[in-house]
Amino acid sequence: MFLKVRKNKFxxxxxxxxxxxxxxxxxAYGFIRNNFKTSLPHVRTLARWYQHINGEPGFSSESLQALKHLAKSKSPQRWICGLSFDEMALRRAIEWNGENYLGFVNFGQQLESDNLPIAKEALVFMLTCLNGSWKLPVGYFLVDRTTSEQKTSLVKTCIDLVSDCGVEVVSVTFDGRAANFAMAKLLGCKLDGDLNPVFEHKLKKIVIFPDPSQCLN
Incomplete structure (x- = not known):
């Protein structure tokens, strides 16, 4: 059976x-992993696989390395940042670069399918420093559409990767898409009735900030 580990490598x-x-x-991934124990890698292992260099889709190893250097320059204090993400429209097209066809959905680990959709948006993640004067894009994904569950997973992964670099994320900002509000609920926020714009991740409280200018559209 192919679901085996070889020398701690999959x-x-x-x-x-x-x-x-x-x-x-x-x-579904969590359900299968919990029921089949360690047959599938831990999500932190997946987070490392999401990292790419040379501008490929995924979380940027170069950006994360830059964060580590920034964190060392601030030690023993920490850089405090807000995380924002948004979809940017793309012209739907397929191009051949001499080795691969480009333009399909790509989230860092290329999906394999005969019916792979063409990407129509780039989902971009950006850090904005709150106790400094810098911004840094930390990753992007070529997508056709993303569900609230997928966004929840990517936001948590991004926060974990940034935290591992020694930088603290205290807020998440997004536009008024329905999937984003559904994501906020999955994170544990409440946006109606008794308002609670705070969620907890790894024992740290993080505030969400829906972008008012986008929510009015």
Whole structure:
């Protein structure tokens, strides 16, 4: 059976299966991993697989390395940042670069499918320093559409990666898309009735800030 670990490393087939499943449904991934113990890698392992260099889709290893250097320059204090994300429209097109076809959905671990959709948006994650004067894009994903569950998983992964670099995320900002508000509820926020714009992740409280200018559209 291919769901085996070899010298603490996962076979390529397992990497593809795990990455694809986690992107399509983090909840289903968690269910399968919990019921089959350690047959699938931990989500922190997936987070490392999401990292890429040279401008490829995923969380940027170069940006994360830059954050580590910034964190060292601030020590023993910490940089405090707000995380924002947004979808940017793309012209839908397929191009050949001499090795691969580009333009399909890509979240850092290329999905394999004969019916892979063409990406129509780039989902971009940006850090804005609140006790300094810098901004840093930390990753992007080529998407056709993203569900609230997928966004919840990506936001948590981004916060974990940034925190591992020694930088603290205290807020998350997004526009008025319905999937974003559904994501906020999945994170544990309440946006109607008794308002609670705060969620807890790894014992740290983080505030959400829906962008008013976008919510009015």
């Amino acid at each position: 076979f390529p087939e397992v990497r593809k299966f795990a990455s694809n499943l986690h992107f399509i449904s983090p909840r």
